[in-house]
Amino acid sequence: SQQGEEDPQALSIQEGENATMNCSYKTSINNLQWYRQNSGRGLVHLILIRSNEREKHSGRLRVTLDTSKKSSSLLITASRAADTASYFCATVPTSGTYKYIFGTGTRLKVLA
Amino acid sequence: GAVVSQHPSRVICKSGTSVKIECRSLDFQATTMFWYRQFPKKSLMLMATSNEGSKATYEQGVEKDKFLINHASLTLSTLTVTSAHPEDSSFYICSARAGGTSAQNEQFFGPGTRLTVL
Numbered sequence: 411s412q413q414g415e416e417d418p419q420a421l422s423i424q425e426g427e428n429a430t431m432n433c434s435y436k437t438s439i440n441n442l443q444w445y446r447q448n449s450g451r452g453l454v455h456l457i458l459i460r461s462n463e464r465e466k467h468s469g470r471l472r473v474t475l476d477t478s479k480k481s482s483s484l485l486i487t488a489s490r491a492a493d494t495a496s497y498f499c500a501t502v503p504t505s506g507t508y509k510y511i512f513g514t515g516t517r518l519k520v521l522a
Numbered sequence: 523g524a525v526v527s528q529h530p531s532r533v534i535c536k537s538g539t540s541v542k543i544e545c546r547s548l549d550f551q552a553t554t555m556f557w558y559r560q561f562p563k564k565s566l567m568l569m570a571t572s573n574e575g576s577k578a579t580y581e582q583g584v585e586k587d588k589f590l591i592n593h594a595s596l597t598l599s600t601l602t603v604t605s606a607h608p609e610d611s612s613f614y615i616c617s618a619r620a621g622g623t624s625a626q627n628e629q630f631f632g633p634g635t636r637l638t639v640l
Binding site for chain 2: 498
């Protein structure tokens, strides 16, 4: 399977703490994206990082990309209860098929 | 902009019946649409890629005769689950890509359809 791996599978933290989740993938990529999914709902696009970028910020989100290790991390700072959701990385391989390959996901629970 | 809708959002059907799910790009033309399946607490698994006016390309292990995909126009793709069984119960999500050769290859996701087969 080409599916990426994410760790941890589940994470429970207190409100105000930072949450870090990691994504590893298997092929060369054009870009990597992070999505949030609330229970039973659709995907919300969070951030896209291109293969030639190493770090990107958006509000309380910080994403890093290490193409040599084929890994990425998503940091959510000063977490809130509303951040409780599942987070998925999705890679776009350079193979030219435009397919997204999703990671296994991290279920984040932020306790108030 | 870049809104994708799905209909219905939820459907409950009896075993043996067929169910059609629609995916529409509301404000752009989608040359390619993708269908994903998601089991509870699991990730999205790509089922098939459909290009307007041509046959869908199915991922390994996905039954073509079971999951019929039609992409008849640049704004509409349909997924029909034929002779549905309880094991087909899942969350089905579509996405649409506008086309071109953008390196970003951005897909826009629909809100999903919850299928429950009794």
